[in-house]
Amino acid sequence: MDKKVKKWAKQAAINDEAVAYITYDFKTDNPVNEIISKNDIMYGNENEDEIQLQPYIIVRQRKTVIELQKMAEEEQIDKEFVKNAIITDNDTSTVAGDSGKDEVDEKCWLITKFYRKNGTVHFTQATQYCEIKKERNMGTTLYPLAHFNWEDQEGNARGIGEVRQLIPNQLETNKTAMRRALTVKNTAYPIKVVNVDLVENPNDANKIGALIKFKGVGNQVRASDVFANTQPAQMSSDSEKVQTEMITYSRELNNAGEATTGSINPESASGKAILAVQNAQNQPLNDQLIGLKSFIEDIARIWFEMWKVYAKNGLVIQNEETNPITNESSSNFVTVDNYLLEALSTSVKVDITPRGAFDKYAQELSLENLFTADKITFEEYVESLDTDSVMPKVKLENILQKRKEAQAQINMLEQQAIEMKMQAEQRQATAMDIDNIANTGYQMMNQATQNM
16 A cells, blocks of 8 residues: 555656545455556546546546456356457557557456446446446445545646646756757867868878878978868857756745755754754645545545445454553454444544654654763663664664673672682681681690699
């Protein structure tokens, strides 16, 4: 989904409008998102930008003949008729992209028409000569389509993209670059001038180190009279200024100047300065962010409605729980029954928090400043880093673990040394006690002998 959202955003910026076509896979009981070109969708009202208010919508898809014939056979249509009716049409003149016009397999157009009837969406599908699916009730109230316009344009369902308004400036910039290139080619280099009547080998004039032979001249003729080079002409700098100004103005008018795009050296900037630049980057795209969020919310609403209508055994979701005692997380699957889905009223809201390289760097710079100021320890600094931080958190954790193991080994050796010292002192004390007892015995023996 992340990959498709990126494509949709890029498609809208370049091509005015990005369209999501949602179908349902009954094998997996899940919606399937398809990216289609704006060329392949036709609205019943081209002046209405709210897609769910359209009287009808037509979607066309380029499918292989074999795939469509198989689809028709599954609808119990006569095989002989299908074989003759569903054939390649070679109609690729309106296919998006130059590569899309070069087809390897035989293909033809599949046309799907969506329209509302009695409060629900109905659809039919057909090729040029064969109606594959007659009118059917989808059971949903929303069209299975959502679109994202880069910028809204009054009275235009398609909107207007970022690139379309830059085309005239880009064309003129390219023409100016070509004029400068031609001028440089014609006047910026010296041109050889040769009197071919007085030179025997004029074709050697362009050869490096070639010998130029004069003919029919006396001693009074100089080489410069026969062979010379013109001086390069000076080109006006106005053309370069015009080209540079056009590029600069185009960038500034579209909020793509250096201040906005973040032309800043993060090594010499503070965390606050980096965040200020990032905020400046986000300002010009606020409308687009709101539009993209609304687009994703529309897709989510279509998903939910499809689950309500098509999920046979209810919606199966993955639930994660955390044990409050062991703090271990576990996941299990929970089934939400159809009657609960039907009764549940949903409100889909998407919150987007931009987080880029500048955000990470600003956060890590703040942590580094706290560590440098002795406000936190090295262990707390490493623990506060994100897993995907620029600073290698895993390697720092390995260093701390090695230090911890080394310190534990030192503590163990110190404890062993203390125990050995205590044992030695105890043995020494025991030996002194034995000596004292022996001395006492000798004294008693000596005293007894004297008394005798």
